[in-house]
Amino acid sequence: MNDVLETLLTLVGVLVVFLLFPLLVGQTEHKVMAHMQGRVGPMYAGGFHGWAQLVADGVKFAQKEDVVPAGADRRVFQLAPAVALLPYLVVLVAIPFAPDGGVGQAIDAGIFFVLAVMGVGVLGSLMGGWASANKYSLLGGLRTAAQLLAYELPMLLAAASVAMAAGTVSLVGIVDGFEWWWLPWQLVGGVVFFTAGLAELQRPPFDAPVADSEIIFGAYTEYSGLRFALFLLAEYAGIVVLSALTAVLFLGGWHGPYADGLGWLWTLLKTGILAFGVIWLRVTYPRLREDQLQRFAWTTLIPLALAQIALTGIVKVVS
Amino acid sequence: MILAAESHGFLSPTGVEIVFLLTGLVTLGAAVITVTTRQLVHAALWLVVALGGLAVEYLLLTAEFVAWVQVLIYVGSVVVLLLFGLMLTRAPIGRSPDADSGNRWVALGVAGTAAVLLVTLVVDAFRTTWIDLDEPGGTTDLLGASVFRHWVLPFEALSVLLLAALVGAIVLSRKNGGAEAEPGAESEAGAGADSGAADRGGED
Numbered sequence: 001m002n003d004v005l006e007t008l009l010t011l012v013g014v015l016v017v018f019l020l021f022p023l024l025v026g027q028t029e030h031k032v033m034a035h036m037q038g039r040v041g042p043m044y045a046g047g048f049h050g051w052a053q054l055v056a057d058g059v060k061f062a063q064k065e066d067v068v069p070a071g072a073d074r075r076v077f078q079l080a081p082a083v084a085l086l087p088y089l090v091v092l093v094a095i096p097f098a099p100d101g102g103v104g105q106a107i108d109a110g111i112f113f114v115l116a117v118m119g120v121g122v123l124g125s126l127m128g129g130w131a132s133a134n135k136y137s138l139l140g141g142l143r144t145a146a147q148l149l150a151y152e153l154p155m156l157l158a159a160a161s162v163a164m165a166a167g168t169v170s171l172v173g174i175v176d177g178f179e180w181w182w183l184p185w186q187l188v189g190g191v192v193f194f195t196a197g198l199a200e201l202q203r204p205p206f207d208a209p210v211a212d213s214e215i216i217f218g219a220y221t222e223y224s225g226l227r228f229a230l231f232l233l234a235e236y237a238g239i240v241v242l243s244a245l246t247a248v249l250f251l252g253g254w255h256g257p258y259a260d261g262l263g264w265l266w267t268l269l270k271t272g273i274l275a276f277g278v279i280w281l282r283v284t285y286p287r288l289r290e291d292q293l294q295r296f297a298w299t300t301l302i303p304l305a306l307a308q309i310a311l312t313g314i315v316k317v318v319s
Numbered sequence: 320m321i322l323a324a325e326s327h328g329f330l331s332p333t334g335v336e337i338v339f340l341l342t343g344l345v346t347l348g349a350a351v352i353t354v355t356t357r358q359l360v361h362a363a364l365w366l367v368v369a370l371g372g373l374a375v376e377y378l379l380l381t382a383e384f385v386a387w388v389q390v391l392i393y394v395g396s397v398v399v400l401l402l403f404g405l406m407l408t409r410a411p412i413g414r415s416p417d418a419d420s421g422n423r424w425v426a427l428g429v430a431g432t433a434a435v436l437l438v439t440l441v442v443d444a445f446r447t448t449w450i451d452l453d454e455p456g457g458t459t460d461l462l463g464a465s466v467f468r469h470w471v472l473p474f475e476a477l478s479v480l481l482l483a484a485l486v487g488a489i490v491l492s493r494k495n496g497g498a499e500a501e502p503g504a505e506s507e508a509g510a511g512a513d514s515g516a517a518d519r520g521g522e523d
Contacts, residue, residue, distance in 0.1 A: 116387045116390035120390065169459050170459075
């Protein structure tokens, strides 16, 4: 009975994090972008920086009419947002946030689990892009697929490097084995992982699949109301997952002063800083062209990731 | 010969066994729909269900690592590549009757023969084996040790095979000669996407 209760509590905890954090990141993005660009937006609702505007936005999304285009493939079209969103919920279960069992569910092959399930999320964009019966959506879907194929490899290679360093593929094991000198040692791998992750989430500067000046909103062009909101939520959940993963794999997760009591705070802080970086990149960098995107992945990131693996191997064998 | 299930009884299935069977049925059903549906993209999506079902089966047999690799490689990459190819060439919404090669009965014969052979082989080989699911046998540790100790030669042979496939793919894609290959490939891709969009326009 106790086990059931514990599992239930874990699941509820993960669900709360899943519902809360992406909204927080979304709201932060609105506000950070607004202030960086000197256009403050709604500032009065709720008091502090107009936070209650988020609630109003949610209500607005829920009220909008849920339109399915006449020529669309109905079932695939309606299923796509769920396929895009749910993988991130599942991934959150496996990310360790505190020492000594501070994880939803410790998974033996944690890295593989996380990367595998995150890859499934892209199917949602592809389904949406194809089923919309809209050529812009189709082009967006194509670009999404091309981007995933190009950036999945450097991401996996970078993750393999840190797994080699720790001698385990379990996320919990990797954080446990972390030492401060891993930071310079795995720096290149960390940058490659984070960059490839950004591209997989289609965040600027890798947002050619949703380039508004070329293909409106890519695979999500025909979506409205709640289903559109789900796609947006998937993007923000993706930011949370990517930042948390990078923090856990390359920045030492819960390691820091007073880690025994404040471990969760360190994880949260590192994740938050990385998420801020993701937002910052969006306002700072122009969008890469489609051919630049592909060239960057195949000629820059993959060689860098391979070099990082070689370096990890050499250090591992020598020491 | 003592059959494996005799010592444990044939008629007292545990929860895991029941789930295993049900998942197997779902997987089989999805696979059958994959090859019989007349909607190309739906076939690819049903393939996701079939491959995912297989991953669940691995998981139920405690082969965790294999399960995640199955999802990562097949669902995450192979199906995405398939969908990419379909969307790049032609992927009309609705039925595509011309996608039938007319080899229905031959294909059924080959599939049936292969299935009978494989099922006979597997049943014959493993009917005395009993996997105890309480002690995990598919952890990354155990799997890595057996791949790189017992099976290292087949593993290397497979990697040579993959290398050959890779080289072959490069040779095929450079058919028109080195200098022209890249712009040629690009314009072809562009034309493919356009005709795909035109097909869909026709559907509307």
